[in-house]
Amino acid sequence: MDICVKKKQADLGTAGAVLEAGHGRELAGRVVLDYDARCLRRKRLVTDAGDGFLVDLPQAVSLPAGAAFALADGRAVEVVEAREQVLLIRGDLPRLAWHIGNRHCPCEMAGDHLVIRADPVLEAMLKQMGAGITRSFAPFHPEGGAYGHGRTFGHSH
Known part of the structure; x- marks a missing residue:
């Protein structure tokens, strides 16, 4: 009998700011977002590894190429533009x-x-x-x- 062990996914916390490309922070993951999804203010997102985090920005933003979300622990989640x-x-x-x-x-x-x-x-x-x-x-x-x-x-x- 095969037993499938599922890795528990992490909660990365809250991202309260957007970083520009070249920010230099350690990456906690990546999210792939299409044009519509790159416009947001408050939303729960999941990285490509399945780790969740809350985006809670002061105002709605349109994320530019290379942007990243700044997590409270000092790491970042890179935004990748979907094809x-x-x-x-x-x-x-x-x-x-x-x-x-x-x-x-x-x-x-x-x-x-x-x-x-x-x-x-x-x-x-x-x-x-x-x-x-x-x-x-x-x-x-x-x-x-x-x-x-x-x-x-x-x-x-």
Whole structure:
């Protein structure tokens, strides 16, 4: 008879701050978060090793590439950007970007293409407008709002 012994997962405590890339702290683990999940204020997360911790920040943040959560014990939990379904868009970029923005769709801009999260309705519309579309899996980094870097949460910042 085989007996499966499950390792007890740790509770890493509470993370009350976000650290920038290159923070130099010992890592307690990693969490893989997609674009939507990288915007948070208070949430219980689980590392890729199964260890839980509470994120309790003073205000909602949009986590940049390379960010980490600062744990109360001095260690950090690294944030890894998940690869998600995206569309790479080529063509008349100013025109295509205008139509994407007119639908309030987050959009990442590069010199020769645009990137949006996969959406069959937008994909059909853009193809109808002559866009070249390539489906891909990649971390998603859309442009921030007009009033600041990253996501914006109103006009009072």
